[in-house]
Amino acid sequence: MGCIIAGLAVLYIVCVILKKQFPFVDEQVADMYLGFQAGLSVSIGAALAVGIWKIRKALKDEEKIKKLYIEEHDERKKEIGFRMAVSGVTVILLTLVAAVFVTAYINKTVFLTLVAVTFCVSMILLVFKIYYSKKL
Amino acid sequence: MSQEELALAVGVTRQTITSLEREKYTASLVLAYKIAKYFGVTIEEVFDFSDVEEL
Numbered sequence: 001m002g003c004i005i006a007g008l009a010v011l012y013i014v015c016v017i018l019k020k021q022f023p024f025v026d027e028q029v030a031d032m033y034l035g036f037q038a039g040l041s042v043s044i045g046a047a048l049a050v051g052i053w054k055i056r057k058a059l060k061d062e063e064k065i066k067k068l069y070i071e072e073h074d075e076r077k078k079e080i081g082f083r084m085a086v087s088g089v090t091v092i093l094l095t096l097v098a099a100v101f102v103t104a105y106i107n108k109t110v111f112l113t114l115v116a117v118t119f120c121v122s123m124i125l126l127v128f129k130i131y132y133s134k135k136l
Numbered sequence: 137m138s139q140e141e142l143a144l145a146v147g148v149t150r151q152t153i154t155s156l157e158r159e160k161y162t163a164s165l166v167l168a169y170k171i172a173k174y175f176g177v178t179i180e181e182v183f184d185f186s187d188v189e190e191l
Contacts, residue, residue, distance in 0.1 A: 070144070075164050076152040 004052075008045045012038060093121055146170040 015037045024030035058064040071077070096118045103111040139153040146167060155161035163171070163183070172179045 066144070070147055071149055073147070074149045074152055075167060076148065076155055076161050079161070 004045050004048050008041045011041050089121075089125065093118070093125075096121065142171070142174065145174050 019030055058068045100114045100118055103114055139150045143150045143153045156163055168179050172182050
């Protein structure tokens with residue numbers, strides 16, 4: 001637990017140093033960035049802490065270890081994760097395409113950014129499709 | 137026998153057994169084999185393949 005807190009503290013210090021060394025164009029963005037970074041770090045830290053707490057609790061009881069192992073390796077849960085990923089990526093991609101069409105009328109920078117993101121997501125999907133087609 | 141006991145015996149969660157009973161989830165071949173083996177019967181005796189046979 002102490003390692004997680006120390007890691008998060010180091011991460012936050014690194015962010016503050018980076019912010020000072022490489023100043024942002026906009027001070028407001030810099031503050032938002034630090035807030036985002038802090039929020040993300042705390043969320044990851046909390047998730048890790050809960051995970052460690054569950055494992056430490058299970059380690060005291062053989063039956064709980066087995067149940068935890070089953071929960072982690074349950075085939076229905078894996079299937080849910082797989083379907084969630086497929087549906088999620090499809091919706092994300094469709095939303096991105098819709099956003100590209102809308103932002104073309106509003107803002108050039110946002111439009112170009114979204115086109116680049118759509119292209120990157122599509123390329124990543126293509127690479128994974130080729131990879132798994134050869135692997136399976 | 138409870139769902140929990142069967143789940144523990146075949147290495148899945150109770151929710152998976154519930155989904156199988158409600159026909160919301162199709163078991164993998166490995167899980168079907170484990171369940172059949174646990175009851176000491178064949179896979180065909182545990183699962184209904186009438187839909188597949190119609191194809």
